[in-house]
Amino acid sequence: MSIHHRIATAAAAAVAAVALVLVGAGPAVAGSPHFIKNATTASLDGTSLVVDFKEAGLESGSVETITVTAHLDATFSCVNGGNNVPSDPKKTTISDEFSNSDDFTAGKNGNVVGSLPLSPPAAASVLDCPKGQKATLISGTWSDISIEDETSGAFLAIPGSFSF
Incomplete structure (x- = not known):
């Protein structure tokens, strides 16, 4: 085999290797979608529960539908004009998923x-009070908190409960 043939063969092999690397260097394909536990938290803002989250392993530019769900047990009462609960208070409680x-x-x-x-x-919307009284949220607890990416299927239960 001549030196020119060996150089041509080596050059062809190098071009083929570079072509394989370039083909493999396309856009990154999504990995395993998941919520980052230490970057996904829940906290109270007044009576509202706020879930901050980070999800990784998605395809760049993908649009994800994220849903937060939690259980709320809450007590509502009628409060008079002096901002006091009457001695015979009209109250109601709810226990529902939001x-x-x-x-x-x-x-x-x-x-x-x-x-x-x-x-x-x-x-x-929860309690109808007599004239001169106002329906008021007295207390509540958020629990059974979870977050789900409806698009990718990623899911995370967030531990704890939050009372106000």
């Missing part, structure tokens, strides 16, 4: 970072 969803777009790094709030229902 959720909130929104769409988020993954960044170039395949991450979505965001926040979703859950708010209790308006007191007037």
Whole structure:
């Protein structure tokens, strides 16, 4: 085999190797979508529960529908004009699941970072008070908190409960 043939063969092999590397260097494909536990937290803002989150392992530019769900046990009471609860208070309690969803777009790094709030229902929609009294949310506890990416299927239960 001549020296020119060996050089040509080596050059062809090098071009083929470079072509394989370039073909493999296409856009990154999504990994395993998941919420980052230490970057996904819940906290209270007044009576609202706010879930801050970070999800990783997504395809860059993908639009993800994120849903936060939690259970609320709350007590509502009628309060008079002096901001006092009457001696024979009209009260009601609720125990129900609440959720909130929104769409988020993954960044170039395949991450979505965001926040979703859950708010209790308006007191007037839960309790009808006599004239001169106002329906008021007295207390409540958010529990059984979870976050789910409806698009990717990622899910995380967030431990703890939050009382106000």
